[in-house]
Amino acid sequence: MTSPPSTSSSVGPLNLGILGHVDSGKTTLTRRIAELGSTSAFDAHATSTTTDGIRRNTLDLGFSTMTSLSGRRLALIDCPGHSGLIRAVLAASTVFDMAIVIIDVVAGIQPQTAEHLLLASKFCPNRVIIVLNKCDLAEKSKISESAKKVRKGLKSMGVDENSPIVEMSLADGYFKEEMLQNLKLAIESRIFEPKRDEEGEFLIAIDHCFAIKGQGTVLTGTVIRGVLRLNTEIEFPALNEKRRVKTLETWKQRVGQVAAGARAAFLVAPSFDEHRFSRCICGPLGTLKSTKFVLATVEPIQFFRKSINSKSKIHVAVAFETVMAECQFLKEKENGEFEMLPSLLAPCQVLFSFEKSIFLPENYSNPFMAARLEQQPGSGCRFAFSGIFSQILPENGKNLPPRFTRKCRKGHVERVEKDGFSAICTGMFKAETNFDVFRGFQICTSSGPRGKIEGAFGKSGKFRVTFAEKIDGILTEKEEISLFLKKYHNENRLVSYVPD
Incomplete structure (x- = not known):
C-alpha cells in the first residue's frame, strides 16, 4: 500500500458473482476475463488439500476486476463451489449486483448450481448470465438440449428465463477469443445503474483480514452504505475493538474515500489478532447494535421439502456471518399479539433467538437466508426460507x-346439580391441579350453553361449572365440554377464550 493517494474513488462499480458447482470452471473463467487480481484471486492459496480432501483454493472468496465493454468497473467475486463451503457464498451473495453462473454442459444443473441459482434469484434475478462450459465435450444437439433444460430450471427458481446463455470451452486448445467476446456482450446486456445509499453512515462488509509485520492489519471488503474515508474510526464490535483507517485503497490505487458499492482495502494500527477475526459488517462507533433476538419476514423456499417446527434450530446467514438460531413462527393478531404456529405456515413472521450475540446496523435492510446446512449433500435443497429483519429486539430478551x-x-x-344452574364435570384436570389458576375460565359445551369454572369439587380433579341460564334438560350426562386456552410464553400466563 505505497502508491500516492488520489482525491476520488471509483465511480459506479458493479459486483459480479462467479458461481457454479465445484470444478465447473469458475476460477478458470475468472482468469480469462480478469484484468487485475486482488484478495485471494485465482486460487492464490492452492498449494495443498485439507484433511477431508477439499482443495484449499475452494476455502475462500477470490476477488479480481475487469472493465466492461462500456468502460464500467466490475468486481469479480469467485465463489467456492463445494457444498461444505456455502457459508462463504451466502456472505458474498448479499453484495451481488449481477451473477455469472457456470454450468457443465454435460452434467447440467448440479446440486450446488441449484443453490447458487436460488441465491441469485434473491439478489439479482434479472441480472444473471449463464455460461455453458465444456462445450468441447458435447455434440451440438446435447448443447441445445442442455440450454433448454437450463432455461426451464431458471424459470422454476425465479431467475429470468431469458437470461443470456453463452457457450464456452475454457480448456486450452478449445478456447477461442470470440467466446470471451460473446460473454462480454452478454454482461453488457445486463449492465444497469444500481441504487446506492451514499448519504447514510458508512457500512463495510469485511471479507478478509491479514497482518503486515511492523505496520498493522489490512482488511478488505465492500462498502455497502455511505462513504468510507481516510482517517475514519471503525468499530469492530465482535472484538470490542476500534481502529482508525491509516491508508485506503481501491484496486491497489491509494484513494481518500471509497463510496457504496466499491471494494476497499485499508490499513489499521495497531494490529489485532487476525485469527480472532471473521467475516462481518463494521461501521462507525455505535452504528451496530448487539442483539440475540430479531423479528423477521418469511419467504419460504419452494424447493425445501421438509417441515420446520417452531422452537427448532436452523442456520441463519445474515450480516456476512452464519449463526445458529431457534425459530418461532408467528402470525400477527389484534392488539400487537402474535400466535405461535406449530411450524412454518405462510404467511407468517419468525422470531429468531440466536445462540450468540450478532451485530446489526439499525435503519438498514438486513436480508437473511435460513438453511439446514447440516443436511447431507444430495438429500434435497438446504435453503428453507429467506426474508428481511424487520425489528431488532433488546438483547436481554x-x-x-x-x-x-x-x-x-x-x-x-x-x-x-339440583339448582339447574351448575354442573359437576370431570376428565379435564388432575387431582393435584391448582384450581385458582382456572377459576373463572370459560367452558364450552357441545349443546351450546357456556359456563365458568367455579372451583374444585372434592379432591379427585372434579370441578364445578356455573351457568348464567338454566341447563337442566339441555346438558346431559357424559356430554363433552371444552376449555380453550391461550398460553402466553413471555408472561407464563393462561387466558381462556371462546373460538369464533
Missing part, C-alpha cells in the same frame, strides 16, 4: 412481542 399458543382441554359432564 425483555419486551419481546407477546406470543401465545392455543391449547384445548377436553372433559365431560358428570351430572347437572
Whole structure:
C-alpha cells in the first residue's frame, strides 16, 4: 500500500458473482476475463488439500476486476463451489449486483448450481448470465438440449428465463477469443445503474483480514452504505475493538474515500489478532447494535421439502456471518399479539433467538437466508426460507412481542346439580391441579350453553361449572365440554377464550 493517494474513488462499480458447482470452471473463467487480481484471486492459496480432501483454493472468496465493454468497473467475486463451503457464498451473495453462473454442459444443473441459482434469484434475478462450459465435450444437439433444460430450471427458481446463455470451452486448445467476446456482450446486456445509499453512515462488509509485520492489519471488503474515508474510526464490535483507517485503497490505487458499492482495502494500527477475526459488517462507533433476538419476514423456499417446527434450530446467514438460531413462527393478531404456529405456515413472521450475540446496523435492510446446512449433500435443497429483519429486539430478551399458543382441554359432564344452574364435570384436570389458576375460565359445551369454572369439587380433579341460564334438560350426562386456552410464553400466563 505505497502508491500516492488520489482525491476520488471509483465511480459506479458493479459486483459480479462467479458461481457454479465445484470444478465447473469458475476460477478458470475468472482468469480469462480478469484484468487485475486482488484478495485471494485465482486460487492464490492452492498449494495443498485439507484433511477431508477439499482443495484449499475452494476455502475462500477470490476477488479480481475487469472493465466492461462500456468502460464500467466490475468486481469479480469467485465463489467456492463445494457444498461444505456455502457459508462463504451466502456472505458474498448479499453484495451481488449481477451473477455469472457456470454450468457443465454435460452434467447440467448440479446440486450446488441449484443453490447458487436460488441465491441469485434473491439478489439479482434479472441480472444473471449463464455460461455453458465444456462445450468441447458435447455434440451440438446435447448443447441445445442442455440450454433448454437450463432455461426451464431458471424459470422454476425465479431467475429470468431469458437470461443470456453463452457457450464456452475454457480448456486450452478449445478456447477461442470470440467466446470471451460473446460473454462480454452478454454482461453488457445486463449492465444497469444500481441504487446506492451514499448519504447514510458508512457500512463495510469485511471479507478478509491479514497482518503486515511492523505496520498493522489490512482488511478488505465492500462498502455497502455511505462513504468510507481516510482517517475514519471503525468499530469492530465482535472484538470490542476500534481502529482508525491509516491508508485506503481501491484496486491497489491509494484513494481518500471509497463510496457504496466499491471494494476497499485499508490499513489499521495497531494490529489485532487476525485469527480472532471473521467475516462481518463494521461501521462507525455505535452504528451496530448487539442483539440475540430479531423479528423477521418469511419467504419460504419452494424447493425445501421438509417441515420446520417452531422452537427448532436452523442456520441463519445474515450480516456476512452464519449463526445458529431457534425459530418461532408467528402470525400477527389484534392488539400487537402474535400466535405461535406449530411450524412454518405462510404467511407468517419468525422470531429468531440466536445462540450468540450478532451485530446489526439499525435503519438498514438486513436480508437473511435460513438453511439446514447440516443436511447431507444430495438429500434435497438446504435453503428453507429467506426474508428481511424487520425489528431488532433488546438483547436481554425483555419486551419481546407477546406470543401465545392455543391449547384445548377436553372433559365431560358428570351430572347437572339440583339448582339447574351448575354442573359437576370431570376428565379435564388432575387431582393435584391448582384450581385458582382456572377459576373463572370459560367452558364450552357441545349443546351450546357456556359456563365458568367455579372451583374444585372434592379432591379427585372434579370441578364445578356455573351457568348464567338454566341447563337442566339441555346438558346431559357424559356430554363433552371444552376449555380453550391461550398460553402466553413471555408472561407464563393462561387466558381462556371462546373460538369464533
